Amino acid sequence: MFTSNPFADISASIPPTIMQTYVVVMILLVAGGTLFDIVHKKSARYFFNHWQNAKDKGTRQVGGGEMVSLAIQTALVEGVTSGEFCNAQRRIAHLLTMYGFLAYVITTAIMVFWYPTPATPTPEILPLLWTIGALMVCVGGYWFWFFIRVDVAAEGNSTFRLVRADLFIVSLLVSVTLGLIWALVQTAGGGTWANVFLGLYLLATTVLFGSIPWSKFSHMFFKPAAAFQKRVEQANGSRRNLPPPADSPKIYGSVQRQPQNY
């Protein structure tokens, strides 16, 4: 299972062009769904209005070089290491899920486009990374779902209560879990069960990528933008209207004059 390309194994029954078309359709759904989300929720309009407001309130101009430096810092801290999380457990779970998902999606695309049949032998590292990525998603995702999710940890709701905010994590976990089961059954000999799990896997994957306007999938595009905006506001002095650090308060205490006695 770990070193066998499951997509090449089914190329006899499902032509590679159909698998490749499916992947392209999923990519288009992500792009289209995100654009629809931006227009429908007016996220971009809010972002640029907020950007302009922060610029007007700023006490200093942020130059091009500094902007690039802030973008790099955002990419390294908030993007690569999920530094915005204050809870260490959430951060680790998010990193596991994020990097697992990236490894899983990228290796899926490579295997489907470059090694679609047994005639083009797949390097063993690709299915291995695919499996490791899927397992990382499962570890981080199920940990988050059962123990860390704020609905359960802070609100005290049942672990199995489903709301719209769960659409992304549930469809992701179901898709990846079914993918792993399908790959296992397929490697073990295939048959009817392999087809059943393949059908369920494709259904869950379509829900994952097709439900972007209603799910939290697009947070992976919005969150870095919000984190970058936060850093720019800190740099230009507007500080999201927050008080300056307490080291050098302009006024310490409530009033400068003596209180009057009435």
Place this chain on the structure above:
Amino acid sequence: MPTFVYMTSCDGCGHCVDICPSDIMHIDTTYRRAFNIEPNFCWECYSCVKACPQNAIDVRGYAEFAPMGHSVRVLREEEKGTISWTVKFRDGREKNFVSPIRTTPWGSIKSPSDYQVPNPDALNSQELAHEPDALNIDALPALTPDQLKQGVV
């Protein structure tokens, strides 16, 4: 001055849900972010504002001191033991307030769960749970039974 949440800053950690004494800070079912479900019931204790690690919770000031277009924001700095408030008025004026949060280091106060569970007999004591240790004194003055009205002890 009821509180509200900037959804783009909130990361859904649940600290405000845990700390709100009025139980009106909850997690919304669409984005899994915090929101004030009933501003009318807000006690204005600002526990959530101060507890938010993302500075995502803001306050709507009363019209008497901060007319429309204002902003009231708070920054808690645990390591310095300070809490700072900034009120920005729509005409550009700004007022800053800084106050000490406490006199002991952050995290040095024991949680109630760290103390031993009181014995049921302690109900007959004149002292509250964990007194006098929790008051950092050796003993509290106590009345003897003959000094009390009959039937009290």
